[in-house]
Amino acid sequence: MALRCSAVLFDLDGTLLDEELSARCGLTATCSWASALTDVSADRIQAAAEAVGPDAWLALDTEGYHAAFGITWEEVCWGQFGPETEAHHPVLSREHRRYRTAIWRSILASVGVDDPAVADAVAERHAAERAATHLLFPHALRVLGTLAPSFRLGLVTNGPRDLQMAKLERARPHHCASATETVRLLDLLDPIVISGEVGFHKPNPALFRVALERCGVGPSQAVYVGDSQRRDLCGATAAGIQTVWVNRTGAALLPGVPPPAAQISCLEQLPPLLLAP
DSSP states (O other): OOOOOSEEEEOOBTTTBOHHHHHHHHHHHHHHHHHHHHSSOHHHHHHHHHHHHHHHHHHHOTTOHHHHHOOOHHHHHHOOOOHHHHHHOHHHHHHHHHHHHHHHHHHHHTTTOOOHHHHHHHHHHHHHHHHTOOBBOTTHHHHHHHHTTTSEEEEEEOSOHHHHHHHHHHOBOSSOOSGGGGSOGGGTOOSEEEHHHHSOOTTOHHHHHHHHHHHTOOGGGEEEEESOIIIIIIHHHHTTOEEEEEOTTOOOOOTTOOOOSEEESSGGGHHHHHHOO
């Protein structure tokens, strides 16, 4: 049986955009470059980055950006937090370059490289590599293109506007398998609701209500598609929206999380749920 709705709202990171793969590709390219600069193996540098990077960022994150928005160490290392971020998060806008270099100095120090100039160069290289790498999950654009004629498609995402818009503008499929997948992600989503500019972040149901208002629909007329149990399922359900859980790993539902209306393991399973007679 189809889920009845007139608007379909999506999460970005982990739902449409494969952040884990994007981060891994950017980091791998950076570590290969850094290896030639330091005579430390790329694998050893990458292992150090994955082990040291998260804790180094949490030690610097006195404003709680990770807790509030889920900003990871590698996001703060590549994001360009400009005027739009400055208006709402001035510390992040002012300090992100310092965070970036401090994190990479900690990473390289852990493998015996204590030259600040080298660490700063690697930090800049990582920022460039990662900023250019934003890979969508397979068939994401094709699925959106299939749904677009029948539904209003929107986005509800946590994070500073500068960061999330950069992802949306640069997002690309793993490979252009069809003409549909040459369309930009931004061309298919309206409205785009970003927590950093609205002032609420998931799971606050107020963020979802902003999206409903911009779509011109009530909660019963919308479906929300996301991968996070706490942020997506809890938040959308609290706003009265039925949910589709993108559960690629086969995880069990956590205690206290409201069951979704449907569960899928890949985006290709979504159109049959929404378009079935």
